[in-house]
Every structure is written in C-alpha cells, then in structure tokens.
Amino acid sequence: MTLSKSWVDSANGATHPFPLNNLPYGVFSADGAEPHCGVAIGDMILDVTEAEAEGLIELSDEPLFDLPFWNPLMEEGPAVWAALRDRLTALLAEESEERGKVEPLLVAQADADMHMPFAVSEYTDFYAGRHHAQNVGTMFRGPENALPPNWLHIPIGYNGRASSVVVSGTDIRRPWGQLKGPNDDTPRFAPSQRFDIELEMGAIVGTPSDGPISVQEADDNIFGYVLLNDWSARDIQAWEYQPLGPFQAKATATSISPWIVTKAALEPFRCDTPTREVELLDHLKDVGPMLYDIDLSVIMTPEGKAATTIARTNYNEMYYSAAQQLAHHTTSGCPMNTGDLLGSGTISGPEKHNRGSLLELSWGGKEPLTLDSGETRSFINDGDTLVLTGEAKGDGFVIGFGDCTGKVLAALDTPYQRN
Amino acid sequence: MTLSKSWVDSANGATHPFPLNNLPYGVFSADGAEPHCGVAIGDMILDVTEAEAEGLIELSDEPLFDLPFWNPLMEEGPAVWAALRDRLTALLAEESEERGKVEPLLVAQADADMHMPFAVSEYTDFYAGRHHAQNVGTMFRGPENALPPNWLHIPIGYNGRASSVVVSGTDIRRPWGQLKGPNDDTPRFAPSQRFDIELEMGAIVGTPSDGPISVQEADDNIFGYVLLNDWSARDIQAWEYQPLGPFQAKATATSISPWIVTKAALEPFRCDTPTREVELLDHLKDVGPMLYDIDLSVIMTPEGKAATTIARTNYNEMYYSAAQQLAHHTTSGCPMNTGDLLGSGTISGPEKHNRGSLLELSWGGKEPLTLDSGETRSFINDGDTLVLTGEAKGDGFVIGFGDCTGKVLAALDTPYQRN
Structure with a gap:
C-alpha cells in the first residue's frame, strides 16, 4: 500500500503521522468550544461534529459526534466503522468534490487541546x-x-x-x-x-x-x-x-x-x-x-x-x-x-x-x-x-x-x- | 435504639428486615413499567420516582429517581442523603399526616422484580x-x-x-x-x-x-x-x-x-x-x-x-x-x-x-x-x-x-x- 493523497497538503508528507491512510479519532477543544470529536488529517483536525451537523456525514438518526468521546460510534459496529472511514476518505481525498464544504471545518492541531478520546469502561x-x-x-x-x-x-x-x-x-x-x-x-x-x-x-x-x-x-x-x-x-x-x-x-x-x-x-x-x-x-x-x-x-x-x-x-x-x-x-x-x-x-x-x-x-x-x-x-x-x-x-x-x-x-x- | 413505627403495618414486626429504621434503596419494576428507584418498607416498596413526580420529595432541580440506578442521589453527597432519609421517615412514620398521598405509591414486593440498585463504576x-x-x-x-x-x-x-x-x-x-x-x-x-x-x-x-x-x-x-x-x-x-x-x-x-x-x-x-x-x-x-x-x-x-x-x-x-x-x-x-x-x-x-x-x-x-x-x-x-x-x-x-x-x-x- 502507498500514500493516499489528500487535498490537505500537510497530510501528504512521507513521514507525517496523519496521512489520509490513517484518519485517527480524537476529542479536541478549540476556540472555547466544549470538547468534541475530531479526526486528524495532516496538521489539521476535521471537526466531525460540525461535519455531521451540516449533513456531510450521515450514519445514524442520533448524532454520534457531538460528544466528548467516541464510544457511541464504537458501539455501532464494524459496518458503520467502515462506512465512516469510507466517507472521511471521500471527503478528504485529493479528488474530493466537497473540499469547499469541508475546508471551513478544519482546525489547526496547533490551536487545539486534546482530551481523552473515549470513555474507558474498564x-x-x-x-x-x-x-x-x-x-x-x-x-x-x-x-x-x-x-x-x-x-x-x-x-x-x-x-x-x-x-x-x-x-x-x-x-x-x-x-x-x-x-x-x-x-x-x-x-x-x-x-x-x-x-x-x-x-x-x-x-x-x-x-x-x-x-x-x-x-x-x-x-x-x-x-x-x-x-x-x-x-x-x-x-x-x-x-x-x-x-x-x-x-x-x-x-x-x-x-x-x-x-x-x-x-x-x-x-x-x-x-x-x-x-x-x-x-x-x-x-x-x-x-x-x-x-x-x-x-x-x-x-x-x-x-x-x-x-x-x-x-x-x-x-x-x-x-x-x-x-x-x-x-x-x-x-x-x-x-x-x-x-x-x-x-x-x-x-x-x-x-x-x-x-x-x-x-x-x-x-x-x-x-x-x-x-x-x-x-x-x-x-x-x-x-x-x-x-x-x-x-x-x-x-x-x-x-x-x-x-x-x-x-x-x-x-x-x-x-x-x-x- | 428501638423500633420506629410506620403506618405500613408489615414494617412493624420485630424480625422484619425492612422496618422504618432501615429504608434501603433498590431498583424495581412492576406492572410493565421500566425499572426505577424504590425504597423498601415492610412488605412494600415506596415508588420514589412517583413520589418525586408528585412533589412529595424535592431534593434537586433535576429528577433523581426516574432512573434504573441510585448513582445521581449518591453523587449529591451526605447532606442530601440525610435530607432524603429524613423526608422518607416523615412520610412513612406512624404519625405521618401524608399517608393518604403516599399509600397509593406503594407496590407489593411480591409483585415486583428487582434489578441492580446502582451502576457499578469499578x-x-x-x-x-x-x-x-x-x-x-x-x-x-x-x-x-x-x-x-x-x-x-x-x-x-x-x-x-x-x-x-x-x-x-x-x-x-x-x-x-x-x-x-x-x-x-x-x-x-x-x-x-x-x-x-x-x-x-x-x-x-x-x-x-x-x-x-x-x-x-x-x-x-x-x-x-x-x-x-x-x-x-x-x-x-x-x-x-x-x-x-x-x-x-x-x-x-x-x-x-x-x-x-x-x-x-x-x-x-x-x-x-x-x-x-x-x-x-x-x-x-x-x-x-x-x-x-x-x-x-x-x-x-x-x-x-x-x-x-x-x-x-x-x-x-x-x-x-x-x-x-x-x-x-x-x-x-x-x-x-x-x-x-x-x-x-x-x-x-x-x-x-x-x-x-x-x-x-x-x-x-x-x-x-x-x-x-x-x-x-x-x-x-x-x-x-x-x-x-x-x-x-x-x-x-x-x-x-x-x-x-x-x-x-x-x-x-x-x-x-x-x-
């Protein structure tokens, strides 16, 4: 497998930890907002709470991401896990036609505080x-x-x-x-x-x-x-x-x-x-x-x-x-x-x-x-x-x-x- | 300390596990209702969810008892614990003037299923x-x-x-x-x-x-x-x-x-x-x-x-x-x-x-x-x-x-x- 390219330039470096191939899930806060779900891409975080609110991600009748933990998404099971990854990849890939809608939802990691990404059950x-x-x-x-x-x-x-x-x-x-x-x-x-x-x-x-x-x-x-x-x-x-x-x-x-x-x-x-x-x-x-x-x-x-x-x-x-x-x-x-x-x-x-x-x-x-x-x-x-x-x-x-x-x-x- | 008497007759037996002195907290279901909070008195359960809904118990702006666990009450701390016990004792004591309002809120233990009384954190x-x-x-x-x-x-x-x-x-x-x-x-x-x-x-x-x-x-x-x-x-x-x-x-x-x-x-x-x-x-x-x-x-x-x-x-x-x-x-x-x-x-x-x-x-x-x-x-x-x-x-x-x-x-x- 080789590098999948994103329109987020910083994600395309050969040694960057968060290329399009990765898309890891975290909980961040920035600009005084409450901690909520985000996805790392290059030096940025995609605010998936906002992406869901704007209808760019639709996986469930209930909001999955306006929360300070990823547990509800994890509970949804492998089919929804795969659907989310596919959708994020489509939104952030170099050839995405939705860049214009997604770009305003990016937050610089440098401006964000990170929190526990999930609620630890045991x-x-x-x-x-x-x-x-x-x-x-x-x-x-x-x-x-x-x-x-x-x-x-x-x-x-x-x-x-x-x-x-x-x-x-x-x-x-x-x-x-x-x-x-x-x-x-x-x-x-x-x-x-x-x-x-x-x-x-x-x-x-x-x-x-x-x-x-x-x-x-x-x-x-x-x-x-x-x-x-x-x-x-x-x-x-x-x-x-x-x-x-x-x-x-x-x-x-x-x-x-x-x-x-x-x-x-x-x-x-x-x-x-x-x-x-x-x-x-x-x-x-x-x-x-x-x-x-x-x-x-x-x-x-x-x-x-x-x-x-x-x-x-x-x-x-x-x-x-x-x-x-x-x-x-x-x-x-x-x-x-x-x-x-x-x-x-x-x-x-x-x-x-x-x-x-x-x-x-x-x-x-x-x-x-x-x-x-x-x-x-x-x-x-x-x-x-x-x-x-x-x-x-x-x-x-x-x-x-x-x-x-x-x-x-x-x-x-x-x-x-x-x- | 001696027996405190209740107008619930069964609670006054010298060997009954649930006299007015006890008032233990559980979660029960009966008559097809969802599990919620109750208090044992004699052979009965006082439905505290109903008692709260009817204004007989007022401890918090948020409902504490319409839940399948006692954790929110436990979180309130010792002053509220004492206030609840005092209020329950007043409602159920032999001399209570509120018997008429409380009696309809009793459910026979024989008709109830018991559930976990609290959510175990660890x-x-x-x-x-x-x-x-x-x-x-x-x-x-x-x-x-x-x-x-x-x-x-x-x-x-x-x-x-x-x-x-x-x-x-x-x-x-x-x-x-x-x-x-x-x-x-x-x-x-x-x-x-x-x-x-x-x-x-x-x-x-x-x-x-x-x-x-x-x-x-x-x-x-x-x-x-x-x-x-x-x-x-x-x-x-x-x-x-x-x-x-x-x-x-x-x-x-x-x-x-x-x-x-x-x-x-x-x-x-x-x-x-x-x-x-x-x-x-x-x-x-x-x-x-x-x-x-x-x-x-x-x-x-x-x-x-x-x-x-x-x-x-x-x-x-x-x-x-x-x-x-x-x-x-x-x-x-x-x-x-x-x-x-x-x-x-x-x-x-x-x-x-x-x-x-x-x-x-x-x-x-x-x-x-x-x-x-x-x-x-x-x-x-x-x-x-x-x-x-x-x-x-x-x-x-x-x-x-x-x-x-x-x-x-x-x-x-x-x-x-x-x-």
Missing part, C-alpha cells in the same frame, strides 16, 4: 511480552525460573483501574505508598523512589460481548489501538503484589496517546506472533496475523535538559496478540463492553536498548542509564518528561499515533497531616 | 478477613507461613471486573477456563470443577475523591452496604493467579443483594475492628468504630432438596474496615468514583462453621460437607442454589439486606466448537 493490563517477562523474572527469580509455569499457556493479565487512565500531556504526580525497602525492618509510608514507565500498546474494545468468544471474534470486536504508558511504582509493587497482584503500584495513572488509530488503518501492517514455544490450546490458537509491525520508542527529557531516546522496540515483539488477550479475557464468561481498554504488557525486545521499562533498562537500578545530558537515571526523577512514540512504516507513508507524554511532578507533602 | 475485592487469610494460607503454605508479610500492614486487594456484577436472583453459569489439576501433565480447557462462593459485604462509594484521603474521609464517602457473593473458580484460580493475582477465576459473576442498606441505617451497629496484632501506620489507623455488627449466613439448596445453613459468621470478624480499605485504595492518588464497589473479602470466623467459603468449609475438598438432604459437597454442583443472608439485630427490630441468591447452571457445551 481497564485490563497484560504481562504478555516474552522479553519483558524473561527480564523481570530473571531479576526476581533467576534465569531458570524466569517464566511462571502458566506464562506460555495463557496471556497473564490483571484488572487495572479505569479511573486512573489519562490522556497524553497530563502531568503525573509521584505517588505515596506503603513500601518496605531491602534495608527496612518494617514498612513505611513514603513517596515512591522507584517510579517507572511501561511501554505498551492499548487495544480498545468496540463491540461488546457477553460470554466466551473466539480469537477471530475478539479481533473483529477490537476497534483500534493507542500507545499506553502504565506508570508503575516498583517499590510499592514489590511490597504489595503478593499474593493478589499489583494494586496501588499501578493506580496512580496510565497515560494513552490522544488519537485512536483504527484497526482499518493498521491492516497493511498485520504480522504474526512469534513462533510458539509450546502449542497453545485450541481456544487461544493463532488464526491469522493479529499483531502489527509498529516501531516504538521511549524518550526521556530531564527538566530543562536535552532529550534522550532510551529505548526502541516494536509491537511485533509481543508473544500474545490483543485478540488472544481479549479471547482469554472472556473464557470465564466475563462480559466485555465498548470502551474496555486492554494494555498489551510491556514491550521489550531481545537487546538491552529494546527494553520498555526503566526496571529492565537499569537492571533493577544496578546499571543506571547515562543520558545525553550527562545525567544518570535508574528510575524517574521529579521534572522528567517521558514520551512514547509509535509509527507503522508503509511505502512512502507512515501511520503515527501522536506522542504519549507525561511529566512527573514531585509528590505532594504528607497527605495525611491535614487530619 | 469493582475492587479485598482479602481482609483474618480467619479466611489464615485458613487459605494454611492450606497453601502451612500454618507458620499462612499470612503474607504485608497482610497485617495493608488491606490486600485486587481490582475485579465491574461488568460481571449482577443482582441477586441472576442465574450463574458454571465457567470454563484453563486449569491444570494436580494429576495433569499439561493444562487443559474445561468447565471448573471447584466452583465456590465467597461470603462478603460490599461497600459502595457515594462521594468521589481524587487523591489520597484519610480513613475518616473514606468513612464519610461511603454511601451504603450490600451483601456480596464473589463466585470463584478455585481450579482456574490456582493455575492463573501467580504472579499477578486472580483474573478469570473471579470474572464469571459477583452477586449482590438488591437493596442498598445506607450507612445511616447501620449507625447503631458500628463496632471496632479486632485488636491490632501489629500497629498500623498512621494513614491506616482506626479513628473510630467503622465495622458493623451484622450476622451473616450461607444457605445451600441442591435442586429439589432441603436447604442447609452451611455457615454463620459476622461482619465484625473483619480485620480491616471498608473505610480503611477505601483509604488504602487512594494512597497512590487513584481516583474513586460514585458507584465504586469494594468487596470486604471473605468473612470467616474462628470456628469451622464460621467459614465463608466452601474452600475453607471442605478444607480444599478433603473434608466434604454433609447437607441436611444427606448429600455431600466439597464445591458447588450444577443446580445448587446459594443464598447469603445478613441482619443487624437491634432492640426489638432488625436491619435486613434482602437475600443474595444465585443458582448455578451447568456449563454450556464446548463454546469454541462454533468456530
């Missing part, structure tokens, strides 16, 4: 990257026992906290928590000193289900993908996570990129999961290419200093696809809803510079990173900004996600002194 | 019963290592699945799942053979918070309580729960009783947590009596057979109060929303007949129970109905919750054959 996070699991397991249990016995048989996941999911650009407050360091006799309540990122992709459920579904059905039900940073307090996690898993260590915030990149836009980049080390049971078997070839990176910028790319990896390093994760999620009969968000798990590759968390990059703090600014880091310092980027590379075009950014602020003083 | 389940943790830990790790190191310092919890919470009376379908029995060389996909209950109380967050809150603030933010049965597939749980906690084992269903019993109704029954075995850190310290003296029981009824009460215990056996759990839940800055549901964890007492799960009652299947029907059970059979009951006993009155009931149906055949 949030689940997985632990399904082979290299990440191997790295973390080796640090904690040694290389022979790195993988738990179930790891090659099911995508291990836990329920996260939907209320903590925020859009890129939201500042992240360093959390307090109960923790017990290796030199502590007793636990104490303190700000986390091992605050970390996790480089992930998030899959968004479009079509709900009520009962077990197959891997193919799961793939069909997914609406799109975002970049996802699962901020993690490693010292809080170490103290709390046995026996029932991470809880407060993962509840401060999870950041996502502002644009939902649709499954349709990613079709040319589908790829297979890695070779199975153990044959999966039938209900989880691969039934087609359901991962995507998406280059990912992590950039760290200390306050007022130069930026350093600290990791580069690819979504194709995952052991389980989002479709396999979603299918597993329904095995017990668990109902899934429009707006459910599934984090892939940390995406690391085979080499040291492919690691998607500081825990792995600094090997638990034993091998601090040296940044381009000359500073060193084992975990995140106050004032550091962390950026995740992602792009799928086509023939003369790319599909970008928009950055997933967060700046870490100092912990507030003693939150319990006020009582 | 669901968290704890592991905060001392006897339960001791029992389960002893089975899995021996009596010396029964309690994890963190257990006496924080209320261990995990995020559950809000989409799986159902109202009492909903049938429960035995789940499939991946499991690996002690005699299996490899995992297999099969219906759970160790399907279990967990006897719990659920606390409902009324007032939202965005950042760490104290134990006192947490108690203030709680709106009310329900009975809660956290259905659990022990064989699925055993295979999946390391390292990130229970996932599909707990996602089939969680049943709650249909009436929200308000914190106000339970005030006379407040009691302290047990003596601390280890001093808690300041942010979790008890600041008043925040447990409640509520008798609880579990009744098992095989299809077509006699019922057996298989467990009796009390909510005052918990080591951590719901307020402490909620405060802990916010330590990392996790935002909490109206409608968040917090399961207490399984409530067991010191004696064998006080145990709140079949796992404990049958000691992992090694000591099957003998029911009054003569049958034996280690876990739940298809066709078994499980009922949780709860009541707080006052001086000449009780505060009841309404049963929390579920019948277990056979697993559906091979859900993946259809593909």
